[in-house]
Amino acid sequence: MNSAPHVPAAAAPSHLATHLRLIGMAVLWGASWPWGRVLAQSLPPLAAAACRFLLATALLMIWLQRSGRLAALRGWSASRWGGMALAASFGVFGYATFFMMGLKQVPAGKAALVVTMNPAMTLLLAAWLFKERLNRVIGLGMVLAVVGAVTVITRGEPWHVLDGRVGAGEVLLLGCVVCWVGYTLIGRRVMAGVDALTTTGVTAAIGATMLLVTSLVVEGPAAWAAVPDAPMNVWVCLLALAAGSTAIAYAWYFQGVKALGAGAASGYITLVPVFGVVFSALWLGEVVDASLLVGGALAIGGTLLMNFGRR
Incomplete structure (x- = not known):
């Protein structure tokens, strides 16, 4: 009995380009911290945040239009729009403000190392609210990430958390953690059935509107008068945040999720604080002291452990 002729198996598709894009995503998200620092030192904070997301929204809307997704928004229910507005209030308005x-x-x-608490707080609350299962590896990763972040916040003296000697800036950055965790958990309930690109574009547009209105009320029109006269380096950072850290980085991330899966793609986010510290030292001349190195190593190691434990 003759056997069927052997047909060579097709070569597995190379994901090299996908991995390179995900590294590029981590680079752009890491660079957003020194870029944001330049903006925060030069422009009123709400006006700067509004400018970033207004520019990003313009790019994302063009992207949605060209991909054929924009027309689908007409069929959304009021409850879906309400859910998007709630998500935008946390993930764009609240996060960008803090x-x-x-x-x-x-x-x-x-600042880039403080927000390494995001995954730990998200997983902890997801276990409580949605009964997600945790294990010992994830638990150890959570502890390391939180200890590392607290070490960075307190400059290596964590007992200062108890006596209230944590700076106002560090407290504001913890607001970033709260808002991002809220955005992630809200998304579990209100954004089911909507693709990531559409979610990003819509929440960016709603959040940009919130930031614009709040800036005009709180900071006044005078805050916007300073924007056109900002130095060239400020405009470069603003455009880089809008196009690079928002539109391009999200595009590369979503492509990575599609090609490799969410778990593999999200692992690259661990590189974000590394690039944030490196770029801040190189571009802004920030000092990297022992507490930053030790706390950063603990926080990043904890994040890696949590990713490993989830798999």
């Missing part, structure tokens, strides 16, 4: 106000007072490298 981001800019925190960076006005805290060095960019330190």
Whole structure:
């Protein structure tokens, strides 16, 4: 009996380009911290945040239009729009406000390490609210990440958390953590069935509107008069944040999720604080002291452990 002729198996598709894009995403998100620090030192924080997301929204809307997704928004229900508005109030308006106000007072490298608490707080609350299962590896990763972040916040003296000697800038950055965790958990309930690109574009547009209105009310029209006269380096950072850290980085991240899966793609986010510290030291001349190195190593190691434990 003759056997069927052997047909060579097709070569597995190379994901090299995908991995390179995900590294590029981590670079752009890491660079957002020194870029944001430059903006926070030069412009009113709410006006700067609004400018970033207004520019990003313009790019994202063009992207949605060209991909054919924009027309689908007409069929959305009022409850879906309400859910998007709630998500935008946390993930764009709240996060961007705390981001800019925190960076006005805290060095960019330190700020990038503080928000390594995001995954730990998200997983902890997801276990409580949605009954997600935790294990010992995830638990150890959470402890390391929080200890590392607290070490960075308190400059290596964590007992200062108890006596209230944590700076206002660090407290504002913890607001970033709260808002991002809220955005992530809200997304579990209100954004089901909507692709990531559409979610990003819509929440960016709603959040940009919130930031614009709040800036005009709180900071006044005078805050916007300073924007056209900002130095060239400020405009470069603003455009880089809008196009690079928002539109391009999100595009590369979503492509990575599609090609490799969410778990593999999200692992690259661990590199973000590394690039944030490196770029802040190189571009802004920020000092990397022992507490930043030790706390950063603990926080990043804890994040890696949590990713490993989830798999």
